[in-house]
Amino acid sequence: MGFDFYQKIAMKRVLNFGSINVDHVYSVKHFVRPGETLSCEEYRRFAGGKGLNQSIALAQAGACVYHAGKVGAEDAWLKTLMEDKGVDTRFVETINGPSGHAIIQVNTAGENSILIVGGANQLMSKADVQRILADFGPNDYLLVQNEVNAVSQIIQYAKIKGLM
Numbered sequence: 125m126g127f128d129f130y131q132k133i134a135m136k137r138v139l140n141f142g143s144i145n146v147d148h149v150y151s152v153k154h155f156v157r158p159g160e161t162l163s164c165e166e167y168r169r170f171a172g173g174k175g176l177n178q179s180i181a182l183a184q185a186g187a188c189v190y191h192a193g194k195v196g197a198e199d200a201w202l203k204t205l206m207e208d209k210g211v212d213t214r215f216v217e218t219i220n221g222p223s224g225h226a227i228i229q230v231n232t233a234g235e236n237s238i239l240i241v242g243g244a245n246q247l248m249s250k251a252d253v254q255r256i257l258a259d260f261g262p263n264d265y266l267l268v269q270n271e272v273n274a275v276s277q278i279i280q281y282a283k284i285k286g287l288m
Contacts, residue, residue, distance in 0.1 A: 137264045138182055138189045139256070139287070141278050142175015143245045143271035144202050144216065145224040152229050155237045171205050172226055173245070174269045182267075183210035191216055192256045193272065194244035196223035215256045219244050224271070240271070248274040253281055262286035 151166040175193060182189040183206075192215035195202050202223065203213050224245035229237045253274055260266075266287040268278050 136188070137260065138187050138267055139192060139215075139260050139264060139282075140175055140179045140182070140189060140267040141192045141248070141253075141256075141272055141275075142178055142267065142269055143173035143224055144176045144191075144193045144195045144199075144206075145173035145226050145240075145243075145245070145271075146170075146199055146202070147172030147226045147228055149228045149230060152231055154231055155229050155235075171202050173224060174271050175245075176202065176206060178267060178269070179206060179211045180209045188212070190214065190260075192248075192252075193217075194219050194247050196221050196244050199223040217252075219247065221247070242271070242273070245271055246273045248272055248278075250274065250277050253277050257281050257285050257287075260285060260287055262288075264288070 147170040149168045149170060150164040152162055152164050156162045175191065179189050179191040190212045191206055194217045197218050197220055200218055203216050203218065206213050206216070222241070222243040224243040225241050227239040264287050266282045268275055
């Protein structure tokens with residue numbers, strides 16, 4: 125991708141319907157086996173989710189990016205982090221319920237094993253999709269990935285609205 129691509133995307137709006145997760149990362153000697161209890165060597169917590177990571181990367185590259193998603197009230201720090209990184213979060217709803225999260229085991233070889241809990245990422249309604257997309261049109265880009273629900277409705281309505 126050349127410089128022209130980045131100039132064009134910086135002039136248009138990007139709407140990302142994407143996941144917002146808390147990543148719980150456990151450093152282990154080996155992946156837990158059936159019936160085994162294993163102590164971890166280290167535990168760390170990070171902001172995560174493909175959607176959150178994509179929105180932050182786009183904003184840092186100069187795009188005008190809007191994130192659409194849901195996050196649990198106990199993890200409002202994720203929304204603040206996106207705002208601090210330049211992401212417009214007006215379409216991120218804070219709910220009374222659990223956020224999405226990932227349980228990630230990383231072994232000594234650097235391999236990982238990941239368990240995802242959808243949480244708030246799975247609560248996007250058709251009405252939410254229509255309300256959010258009402259503010260976007262033919263000169264805007266859509267980004268969506270499979271860690272959120274309602275993907276088919278998002279794509280159908282975005283096509284009607286003329287998003288790229």
